[in-house]
Amino acid sequence: MPRSSQSPKPGARVLVAMSGGVDSSVAAALLVEQGFDVIGATMKLFCYTDDVPDRPCCSLDSIHDAARVAASLDIPHYVLNFEDRFGRDVIDDFVREYSQGRTPIPCVRCNSFTKFRDLTAHADALDCEYVATGHYTVSKDGNLYRGADSGKDQTYFLWGIQRDVVRRMLTPVGSLTKKETRDIARRLGLATADKKESVEICFVPDNNYVKVLEEKLGLDAPALSPGPFVDSSGNALGSHQGFARYTIGQRKGLPGGFPEPMFVTRIEPHERKVVIGPASELFNHKAELKEVNWLADTLRVGDTCHLQIRYRSRPVPARIAESAEPNRLTLELIEPARAVAPGQSGVLYDGSRLLGGGILN
C-alpha cells in the first residue's frame, strides 16, 4: 500500500472540489499545509428544494460549510453551477437505467463526467496543474490504488475517469483512515470536523429513489406499474408494483411461503417480470462488461485480475475470456460472484491497484 501520495510542488495550483464534507475540507487543508496554491470549488449539482433539508453533502448548507472552511484556510472559494450537465449526465441516466430494469450507480457517472471531466475543464482554464478531491483513493505515478481505510475505499466509483486525469489527481486523504481525517479536521479547527457522513445518493431525498423515479417518469410508467413475479421456470408467483423497485439480490418485498429464502435473480423489463429464486440461482460464473474504461494497460484474453461487482462485495479472481469489441469485455469468474446486477459496476483490480472497469450487462 503506497502511503505518501505525491511529492508536493510548492506553489503549484490545485483546484479542490469541496463538497462541504469533512473529507474534502481536510483535503483542502492538507494541500494548503503542503504549500500548494489552492482554489476551492463547490459544485452545485441540482436544484435544492425543501426535500433535502439536512443532507450533509450537496445542500445549500453544505455550500456555506465549504465556504467557511475555505475562508478559514484563506483560499478563494467558488460555487460552480453544474445543474444542467449533472442533470443530463447523471440524473437522467439514473432514471433511464432504472426504467430499463438495471441498478445504476450515479456516483460513478458523477466522477467520470462531472468531477473528473467538467471540473477538470475548469481546472484547465484556471491554470491548475492538479485537481483534488476528498476521495479515499491514492493517486501515485499515474495509477489509482485503494484508499488506506478499507472501509472507506472509493476506487470502486472511480474506474470510469479518463486515464490522463489520474496523473493530475491529488488525493490527500486517500492514505488516511476516516478517523485520522476527522482528527486532522479537529486539530485544524475546521467547521466540518464533526459533520455526519453522507451515505445516500445526494439528489435522492430520504434514500427514497422510487420517489425520484415517480417524479421523473410519472406514476404510470411501465417501470412503476404492476407486473408478475415468476420463478426461473416462468411460473407466476404473484404480482409486484413495478420492477424499478427491485434489484438483483433483493430479498425484501417478495412473496412469502417458500421453503428457502427467495431473492430477485433477474428483471425482464419488457414483460415487467421480476424473476425470483433461491440463493443458489444468484451465483454467476461469468460477467459481461460494457462501456469499459482502462486506467492501466489493457488486459488481454487469458489475463487474470480481480473483479469487484458491488461497492461492498469481496473481489473475486477472474480471467478475461473475450474482448472482441473495444468497449466490451467478458470475464470468466474463477470463483462465482453473488448477485451480479446489470447497471452496477464491474471493477478490475490488480491487488490494490485499480485497473479499470465497466458497467455490468
Add this chain to the structure above:
Amino acid sequence: MESTTKTAYLDNAATTPVRPEVLDAMLPYLAPEGVGNPSSAHRFGREAKQAVATAREQIALALGAEPNQVIFTAGGTEADNLAVVGGALAARDAGRPFAVAVSAVEHPGVLEAAYAVERMGGKAIVLPVDESGQVERDALRHALQQGLALVSAMWVNNEVGLIQDIAALADICLEYATPLHTDAVQAVGKIPCTMQDIPLHFLAIAGHKIGAPQGIGAAIVKDRQAVHCITHGGGQQFGLRSGTENVPGIVALGVAVELSVQHQQHDAAQYGALRDFFETKLREIIPNVEVIGARGPRAPHISNVAIPGIDSEAMVMHLDLAGIACSAGSACHTGTVEPSRVLTAIGIPHDLATRSLRFSVYKQTTQTDVQHALDVIPGIVNKVRGLATTLGR
C-alpha cells in the same frame, strides 16, 4: 495568497465602501462609553433619540419628504417589504383591492414581497417593460383599472442601471388614486432623486449602496395610514417598525444620504466618465461586446456588458483570481449564477443574458482600477471562451 494580488473593486452596485465622513459620524455611537436606547427616558436615551431625529431630518430634507415620514429599516429589502406587503395589508383591511402590481425589472425585495402578498390570498401582477426597462403604460393602466393596493417600480435598476420614468408612472397612478412605491436604492446619489415634485407614496433606500454600512436602510412613507406594520413589537417608529433603532447605522445613513444628494451631480459626472472610458475601451478590445441597455436612459455607475462566448460564472471567478471584483447578473445568496430575470424582461436573449457581467463604480474608483480590469479582461476572455467550448455552453 488572497491578499497579495493587485485588486480593483468594481462591484459597487453590490455594496460600496463606507465613506470616511460617514464613518467619522457614526463612530461616536460605537464608542466604549456606549449609546442609549432611543426609547429610554434618561439622558443617554435622549441623546440617542436626538441622533435618530437628526438623521430623519437629513434624509427628509435630502429626499423631499417630512422627517416623520422616514422609517428606518435593516436595509432596502425590508423597506421594500414594508411598502409592498404593509401597503397591501392596509388596503385589504380598508376594504380596498388586495392586489399589487410590480414591474418585471424589480429587485427581489419587491418581487418576492409581491409573491408573498399572493400567498396571503392577494394578487400579484408583474408588469412587462420595454427594451429600455420602461413599464408598459397600457399594462399599467389595465392593472390600475382592475384595482390595486399599490404599484411598485424600481427607479434605477440594480443590474443594468436603467432609469425608470418614475414621474410619468406617478402621474398615471395618481389618475387612479393608487399609491406608487419606488425602490430608489440604486438611484440616490446617482441621479436627481426627490419626492418633492413627484407624487410618490413610498420610497426605499439602503445605506450600503451610498457609503453607509450594510444593515441600514429606510422606507419613506408619505401616509402612515396607508401601510400596516410587518414587524411587531414595542411600537417604535410610529408603530410601523418595532425594534430598537440601529442608532449608529441610522446616524451613518443620515450623513450618507445628505452627502450623496448634495454631491450627486459632481459624483455622477465622475461615475459616468469612468463608465464611458470602460465601455469605449472594452469595445476596442472585444469588438463584439454588447453593452446592455446602452440605448435607454441609464444611471452612470453601472455597466452591464455581455461578451459572446464566455460563461459569466467562470469569468467572475477568473477575474476574482486576477484581483478584479465584479458580478455576474445579480448576486445570488449561494454565489451561483442563474440567467438574469431582469435581462430577460428587457428582451436580452437567454444566451446573451448568461454571458453578462456587471461592473459598477463609486467614489473611490479610479481610472487605474478600470484600466487594470481592461488589462486583464482579454486574456481571461480567451481562456473562458475555451472553457465554454469544452463544456459546450
